[in-house]
Amino acid sequence: MVISVIQPDDLRKVAWDVLVSVCVVLAVIIAPLTIALRLELTGPLLVADTVLNLVFFADILIHFNTGYVTRRRLVTDRALIRKQYLKGLFWADALATLPLFIPAGSTLVGLTRFARFARLARLFKIFVVFRNLNRLHQTTVSSNLVRLLIMVFWLLMTAHLIACGMIMAGGVPEGLPPGLRFLQAYYWTITTVATVGYGDIVPDHSNALQLVFTIVAQLIGVAMYGYVIGNISSVISNLDTSKTSFMEKLERINTFMKYREVPDKVIRRVNDYYFYLWDTRHGYDETSTVAELPRSIRLELLQAIHRDVIRAVPLFRDANPALLRDVMLNLESVAYVPGDEVIHRGDTGTEMYFISRGSVDVLAADEETVLATLTEGAFFGEIALLEETQRNATIRTRDYCDLYALNRAVFKEILARHPSFAATVREIALQRGRRG
Amino acid sequence: MVISVIQPDDLRKVAWDVLVSVCVVLAVIIAPLTIALRLELTGPLLVADTVLNLVFFADILIHFNTGYVTRRRLVTDRALIRKQYLKGLFWADALATLPLFIPAGSTLVGLTRFARFARLARLFKIFVVFRNLNRLHQTTVSSNLVRLLIMVFWLLMTAHLIACGMIMAGGVPEGLPPGLRFLQAYYWTITTVATVGYGDIVPDHSNALQLVFTIVAQLIGVAMYGYVIGNISSVISNLDTSKTSFMEKLERINTFMKYREVPDKVIRRVNDYYFYLWDTRHGYDETSTVAELPRSIRLELLQAIHRDVIRAVPLFRDANPALLRDVMLNLESVAYVPGDEVIHRGDTGTEMYFISRGSVDVLAADEETVLATLTEGAFFGEIALLEETQRNATIRTRDYCDLYALNRAVFKEILARHPSFAATVREIALQRGRRG
Amino acid sequence: MVISVIQPDDLRKVAWDVLVSVCVVLAVIIAPLTIALRLELTGPLLVADTVLNLVFFADILIHFNTGYVTRRRLVTDRALIRKQYLKGLFWADALATLPLFIPAGSTLVGLTRFARFARLARLFKIFVVFRNLNRLHQTTVSSNLVRLLIMVFWLLMTAHLIACGMIMAGGVPEGLPPGLRFLQAYYWTITTVATVGYGDIVPDHSNALQLVFTIVAQLIGVAMYGYVIGNISSVISNLDTSKTSFMEKLERINTFMKYREVPDKVIRRVNDYYFYLWDTRHGYDETSTVAELPRSIRLELLQAIHRDVIRAVPLFRDANPALLRDVMLNLESVAYVPGDEVIHRGDTGTEMYFISRGSVDVLAADEETVLATLTEGAFFGEIALLEETQRNATIRTRDYCDLYALNRAVFKEILARHPSFAATVREIALQRGRRG
Amino acid sequence: MVISVIQPDDLRKVAWDVLVSVCVVLAVIIAPLTIALRLELTGPLLVADTVLNLVFFADILIHFNTGYVTRRRLVTDRALIRKQYLKGLFWADALATLPLFIPAGSTLVGLTRFARFARLARLFKIFVVFRNLNRLHQTTVSSNLVRLLIMVFWLLMTAHLIACGMIMAGGVPEGLPPGLRFLQAYYWTITTVATVGYGDIVPDHSNALQLVFTIVAQLIGVAMYGYVIGNISSVISNLDTSKTSFMEKLERINTFMKYREVPDKVIRRVNDYYFYLWDTRHGYDETSTVAELPRSIRLELLQAIHRDVIRAVPLFRDANPALLRDVMLNLESVAYVPGDEVIHRGDTGTEMYFISRGSVDVLAADEETVLATLTEGAFFGEIALLEETQRNATIRTRDYCDLYALNRAVFKEILARHPSFAATVREIALQRGRRG
Incomplete structure (x- = not known):
């Protein structure tokens, strides 16, 4: 075999995965932006587009040559690898390389609009980021921080898509430089999604599309808000687990001592004992922990x-x-x-x-x-x-x-x-x- | 017995239940809409109304002929079925068929207004949807998704009723096509309930009815928000249960090892052991699970x-x-x-x-x-x-x-x-x- | 002894407590309202004021003659009752009867303003409502509903006080009928506290008092929102406790069976068993429950x-x-x-x-x-x-x-x-x- | 040794820590304010600045002479104290005293702007407050109240920084007295962060800086909201822990008794028993508590x-x-x-x-x-x-x-x-x- 199978935990492979993830994020940012602002694919954008095309294509090839781990065992058999890939992420990856075959030059032959929309196919590649972030979340011990960062990432990406949608729906005044138009749209999106709702930019009341779009954006906002608060609550209560169960133990013994009218001296000693346990071992019982x-x-x-x-x-x-x-x-x-x-x-x-x-x-x-x-x-x-x-x-x-x-x-x-x-x-x- | 008793889990019966549920939802959407927008019951609306009447009436007949399950045993005795139905949902069902007896033709004899309001009786039928959704929630394993979908359904229904109420209270400008009027009302409702509050549509400050209605809508909004966030938090923490208890176990053993200054090599082995348990069986102990x-x-x-x-x-x-x-x-x-x-x-x-x-x-x-x-x-x-x-x-x-x-x-x-x-x-x- | 000591759970005493609570709520609504809207204490208001005075005074007398329960034992000794009352709610009760000694007639001798503010002393009586609601919450089994109702009650009371404050700060245009002025203030309060914030009524930007008052109202709004959502979340998770622990058990056994590649037939039987337990006894184990x-x-x-x-x-x-x-x-x-x-x-x-x-x-x-x-x-x-x-x-x-x-x-x-x-x-x- | 080492729990030391904390809070309030409002460091501000300088410098000296506790043992060895301090908070403390070396007089030699910004170095000292508050939270039993107060403190501080930022970004009209400008900025901040969003003060749509700043402020608002709600939820569920587990026990036994059709008399006795346990010892089992x-x-x-x-x-x-x-x-x-x-x-x-x-x-x-x-x-x-x-x-x-x-x-x-x-x-x- 000329090329040996790549180990999934090889550091070079991990670096490549990080690179691909960054490219996907770029693609997800750029693709809807070019459509919403009707940008021409020239200059730096054309370069970026070509690089993304190549990276995504290379990623498919590399995928076919990378072993995978199932139940803590490495599979390096190429046939199995192919089978696993073809029934999994391959299709998302393949769709994402679609723009490769409708090259930027197609603008010359009047395919501009189609070529632009075809770039949206790259959104499928977001699954890769999803999987990678998930893997990150699973394997890290300090998972709370990672979890909040992942949450922020998804929120900003979703807001980006909503902002692009608002521009397309005509909710932002035309005739401004594209950067400012996007900024205004993003500003409107965050104002809406964060339920602040200043009301300085509102949909045209006689434009059904804008009204519906705004309704949808607001509902997404509610869901995102719930998701944010649910996650933060969950992180806070996770941080607290050991403290909470310790405080409950303390409350229990103190309720008991109060009911039984135990003298203050004894109460102080019992509390001292529990605080010593907390200071030195977070209230855990060693013997049962080790058992x-x-x-x-x-x-x-x-x-x-x-x-x-x-x-x-x-x-x-x-x-x-x-x-x-x-x-x-x-x-x-x-x-x-x-x-x-x-x-x-x-x-x-x-x-x-x-x-x-x-x-x-x-x-x-x-x-x-x-x-x-x-x-x-x-x-x-x-x-x-x-x-x-x-x-x-x-x-x-x-x-x-x-x-x-x-x-x-x-x-x-x-x-x-x-x-x-x-x-x-x-x-x-x-x-x-x-x-x- | 000419007609045998229908099994409640017969697929045809389940299909009928789904059909009835869809009809109820339609009825709940249409009834307040016709009143708020003062639509005439002609053309397609008249057809829809007649179909709903027939379906609801047929549902009562079918109900009297369907067995029910109590404590995992099927009851097929007609007398018991009748008793069970009469002391339960029958009254809601019967009320919902009220419009049948005030036929659409009553508009000819000047009963327009009453006939329209009588259609509101169909809202009672919503209990059927409530029961069916509840049953769905109880019997599915992936109950988290079902739960969120049910939540969204109730939110949209409630928003619909509030929107219709706002139109009736005169909060939306007249003289627009009915579709746009409703859309604006719905847009205002979502903007209010989602606490975004752009302020582009506000109640008339000298109209006490609109002020009170808006206050009530906002309070409903707060309750709905709390309900949404409570549900999402609960779903997130459910998704996390096994991970949380696993992480807590890990934290406990690591706190202990840090306190006892255990060498790094041993710490790594212990963590490796726990992660193996997590990867292969989500940290559960087989023996006690089976016990x-x-x-x-x-x-x-x-x-x-x-x-x-x-x-x-x-x-x-x-x-x-x-x-x-x-x-x-x-x-x-x-x-x-x-x-x-x-x-x-x-x-x-x-x-x-x-x-x-x-x-x-x-x-x-x-x-x-x-x-x-x-x-x-x-x-x-x-x-x-x-x-x-x-x-x-x-x-x-x-x-x-x-x-x-x-x-x-x-x-x-x-x-x-x-x-x-x-x-x-x-x-x-x-x-x-x-x-x- | 001429008058025997009243039993605290005597039905007539309970009815009296309910009456007093209603009077307190009325007092708390009326007192700040008369001050904010500068209403004259004449006509029905004067009657209401006198009735409140009498009821609160009678309540003190009754209190001195009512036994109390401590650790499930009834205390009927008058000396102990007096001691208990004097070191507890007596002072709040006494302060609340202050307006009795500044009778409504004092308006004749120019004490109008002071007399009006003295009525605020009745707010202290709110402790009685607090204690009664708390007792209600403690002793009812269906405590979730009671809890939500109590929450709504406090929210509406707080909003009432904020609304009165806003009127006093001059945030609502003068020259309107008092009812509409109050309604507008209440509307502004709910709009602010529910974080909707239409922006149709905003503080005067050059009026520091109004700005500060609005800031405080918004912070109270955030706290109330947190309180509402925390309560609803808690109620939702309480409703779910048994279902959650059941679903977790089910997930555990299914994870195990999937890992061990147990045939589908056995998986179905095991799930059937657990659902039977759920249907008939909510998944609880009888033996340990009774133990x-x-x-x-x-x-x-x-x-x-x-x-x-x-x-x-x-x-x-x-x-x-x-x-x-x-x-x-x-x-x-x-x-x-x-x-x-x-x-x-x-x-x-x-x-x-x-x-x-x-x-x-x-x-x-x-x-x-x-x-x-x-x-x-x-x-x-x-x-x-x-x-x-x-x-x-x-x-x-x-x-x-x-x-x-x-x-x-x-x-x-x-x-x-x-x-x-x-x-x-x-x-x-x-x-x-x-x-x- | 001339000066003996200070005990960390000496009451005079604790008082000093409180004083330093107050000074830090003052510094954190004043420093950004002077920059945002371009205040001259003269009069009372100059006095305050000098006092802060001296206190912070004295704090460093005192730190080098204060023992510390590790694992419940007091360390009084000066070498160890120095080592511990130098690898910890010393650097934050040192940076915070930076303004000492750029004295207020530097305004004479044209260093005005730099001197003002140098005062921002004092923000580092906030770590001291953070540590002290954390210590407070750890050692108090009634930690729920302390926790909410700490939360409010951080929220108000963050809002203060955002308000100063908004003034610097030009979001508040110039030409007003500084106090009112700051109040308006703070009003805008709370309105935004509390997601009320009246929309009476909004960023200039053609000013990218203000737009971005507003977006950031709104995102911070969402995070703060999540943090507030998460904390309140957590406190509410902590308050409820024993009640919840008691109610669950009660629900379990009642579910069981209902399923087994136990007569009402027995049901009442069992419930009476549990309520007695709740009244007298919050449902806890004494024997296992003491064990x-x-x-x-x-x-x-x-x-x-x-x-x-x-x-x-x-x-x-x-x-x-x-x-x-x-x-x-x-x-x-x-x-x-x-x-x-x-x-x-x-x-x-x-x-x-x-x-x-x-x-x-x-x-x-x-x-x-x-x-x-x-x-x-x-x-x-x-x-x-x-x-x-x-x-x-x-x-x-x-x-x-x-x-x-x-x-x-x-x-x-x-x-x-x-x-x-x-x-x-x-x-x-x-x-x-x-x-x-």
Whole structure:
């Protein structure tokens, strides 16, 4: 095969697509303009026309040689490519090259009017822009901005067509330079479509065509207005989604606390907790967010997060990788505000904790004296997990803390699967005395 | 019974309903027009009037002979049909046939004015259109488009009535041909209702009737505008539902990864996974989607999907249908991106996998050498399910993969229920050596 | 106590509240009007003014003698009522009765202007209307309509105040009859606020007051427009909630089926199932809907529904009420479309079924011959629940069916709690032979 | 260090920020105004200009000495502060102080025009206002009002800039006093942007600049309109969130009850129940609301709520705190309407109840005679939990009740962990005879 099939995501192909899109937009602007203002196809306009003809023709050839992607797989078989193209955009593309065969020179043989209208066939090519913009909208993450830009683009194009139509309907005074005539028509269109309606340019009341055209333009204006407002509303509410669901949660707990006449101090702590969640993670619950991922990606993600925490724990230094994976898949994230009691002396323990962020105090029996302060990478509460005893010290946060909890049921299961590790844990626990 | 009861979904009946609807629309357009423009009921108008009379009368007769559906059951008992009709639309229908009894000839005996107004009774028939459009909206899947079309229809009808009202209130100059007068009135209505308000046609400031009429028209305009925008917003947000909830999921996981300072490589893989889900199934989770269906339909659906997968597995070739049903009801769909490790050498296995789409590599102990490549229809991981041992090979995806997982707990239950199948599985596992 | 405390929900009190609200609306309409148009307080206006004075004064007295409800409990203690009223609406009410002490006769002593403005104090009474409308909105189920009506009411009131303001600012030509002047001002207000803006009445460009007033009116217009559209959008999306969530479910399952290339026949059946759910219960799942209720109300509700079904089953005829309650609390609703196989010969049974609506066929071994047809009130599938055997017949629906399923685990638990009932079931099962 | 670092939440710093914001707003209003109206920088304007210069310069100095908060931690290291500021707002701040170096006196050396335009550099400082407003929006709970105020602020600022632009484009007649010229321009802007468009001031049709400027202003108007409506819609739907989800729940249960033909009496009771939930807790479920909190805060909250209830129960008077915590964490909130049967004679009991609000009757075997009435702080139903027996009395609510239920499974677990408490419970149960 002399020419190999072009990859659709080849950068040169993407650049070409951008070029074609620009040409289409130009064609869509120029074609109705030449008709409405009865411009002669000479000079720069003739050059532009010829360039557009060539670009559109080349685009068809290139299309027949470009692979396409279906369900994330690239198809490079020429027969399939041809089939796909012929039952799709080919016809719009072909129609758009029609002016090629009625060359500008046809003005010499009296085909002026027809040649001009034939250029309207290029409007079909707008589908290409439509498809490209759609693709852009689908693949970008910051889709809200893209969406608004696409919307503005379509509005301006539609207004352009309406303006050209108004000129053709005779709604703009003749005898002015073409540029000003078009500007006045565009001005009238925006004034109408934006429902401002100054009334300085109005249709001739005895001209049915102009009246009907104005009615249609106004209806299009209403639809465009609805479309603009619908889109902006939708973007605003998208921007707000996480904030809204967070505020609703907050309102719910506050309604509840107000109904139950909870003291102000507690209300303030609960709100503080929620605002901490909002500040640091937009109110999302980590554990459930991660739970949606399939096991292998979840593991990769958790390894990236927990590697440092786990490495800092002496306990896990010699553990084998399979055990570490088991532990990481089962850690649960919990957030605390300053002054919270993570562990209560005398309670029956059900969890051990790793400190991911922040610091905690180990308190003596008087619940006042600080015996020790543990910081990031430390762990506590493991003894009560080995035997079912009561916590023998209270642990209180000094700071906003992100802890990871390891539940007893899960912990036991893991120890059972890895007997050597169980021995290590027991040993270290004995060395540390009877804290936590 | 000479005439049998007509089925409501008989195609001829549906065609008749469409015809009646068209006639109603015509009647609603013509009736106020003749009054506002004081047209004589002669020539084509007289013919149209007579046809409408006959059609509406025939519709009442047909109604008494058409069954109706309540709670998905057809009622064909004439007594019930009569009862249902008499307590429903009959009265609107009957009123609409009133002009029949004040025939067009009444103009001869000086009843002109009354006869004209009596035609307004036909507006009641609009309920039929309302009901039919509603039915259309309820039963179509692409309800958004239908909804917008219905909205446009009501807007144009309302504008028509306002335009006729404006002519009657004397807001449009007399002495013009009736067509142009109506067009000007309609033009004024749209200009007002669309809130454009050029101000080229305004009410007479000393005419209280015209001022009040204009105020009412403007208020209707505001309501219509709100209705249009509300509908378009709602349609836009409906179109967006699945995309929005997908983007929110993505934002959530990305917020989390940013907060936890996850390395870029992992971030890219997680995003790639989500975009694969979006491209292939709009972000929906298959398992929970199917879980909503009742058992029998779920089974039918799963059989349609899994038949090929199951047939390709040698293991299930001789299994009895009851066993296959049990297996199919318990498969869980999981998606993987290229390079994921589905199974990790050394982990304790809890699932076996069927490949529905894509291909995976079986890796040697060095985690590099590819021992074998499995493709669609293959299965792996079954040994670890028979005995609780560790995985003896790592399986890594080559491609975007859709796998079906069969959980050990479920697997054991099924084997217990089908002892012959348990034997087959064990045998094949031995033949394959100790892979997977 | 001579006068007993009035109940707030006493019908006479409600009627009085309605009367007061009407008077307030009248006062709010009349007060600014008399000022703007400089009307003399004579004739009917004087009568109206006196009546308003008396009604507002009486309202204060009545208020001090009306109990109030807080957290669904009626408070009738006069001291508490006084306290509640004095820290609430009393001040607005008191201010509104101010004109009482500047009687209309004050015009004689040159207080005309002040007396007129004092009447504006009655605008404070609008809070009463606000509170009453709010209460109406809270307690009605069809709150969407009420909400729109309340919105229209506020809009018209606001427009009235703007119109009066415009007259005072001199924006309407003098020398016309007062009625027409007001109408023109109201016409200008609506034209402006509805953003129509004909431009036939505009502020004097050299009059700063009129310019500023117009700017403010336009901004109020924008806010009102936003408020109208926001409300209508919200109402439309409320009306749509259940339909939207249903359509989304449908889209999800159809996306899935398209991706998995499920045959058309199955697609049609699945859609048929969902439309049946929509037609009969708006797509809601009965079991989860009822699960939200507390036990006692749930029981009452389920008894109302299942009494007939349960009575029709011979099995339960002699069962004691406690057992029936246990059974009813544990039935699960399932819907089937025609042709579904509820039970499959050879499967291991896990549920028995009661037919609530529709009919099913019991099929012979050839899966064709109909052995029997069971209809509403019948039950089947109970044998497989007693012993863990396979189903010995296939049961296929003839019709759209609503069945209630009783799960084996639950069934066994109930039987254990009621040994006498267990015996009855076993006996009947033997009589019926080995069907189900 | 001579000057210590300023705390960002120091009240004096906050006051300074407010002052700076006000100065920025002044600068943004004055700068374009002086250019558009070609005002001389003399008198009060010169004073204002100098003050602004000084404030902006001081702000930069202060910025270099103010700590900042990142992830809820205060950074006070000067090097980090400098780095943070230099890569952020410093450049906008620096540009805004540019006019400082082109002093007002430059008018003497012919730099008038440049000096005037240089003042536009102050527009950059608007970022400060943007950031401050954003911070305000983030941290306030009543964010809806703040949001609307911020919106109005931006709209008025934008309109101000457009008005100044229109004056510069020559769209307002010259030769009027500057104040009136600006007012007319602002009037035109609002008329255009609010899409009212009276048409009393329109651009010169032969002036391309004015036409283009008007088109741009109208497009900005459409965008602003969309922004206003989008925001108002969003605020309205936020206000409505809890009501909407409540109404949907209500609609769901009512649809279900209508389909199942539930008697009116039951329908009324179910609705009464839901309205009670709405009145007292906006339809939220307490248990799930609290479940989202981490253990330590949940405990604090539950202690605040249940302390009184628990203290009122004789049973718990001598219990140790660890046990009380266990009990409190496991109580479940249930609401009842008057006449509900909380416990049914003969049922197998699974829960004991504490009365938090309301009162219940203990009924004799005839289900009529009231044996006793229990009120707030009482408990019942504990016997059936100790042994698996049937309830020996029916308990019916007199009133709207909030009860807390303690499930048997949980109850047993707690008793097992606290043997001394188990003995107390058994003892009290015996004393009370065989009630409940």
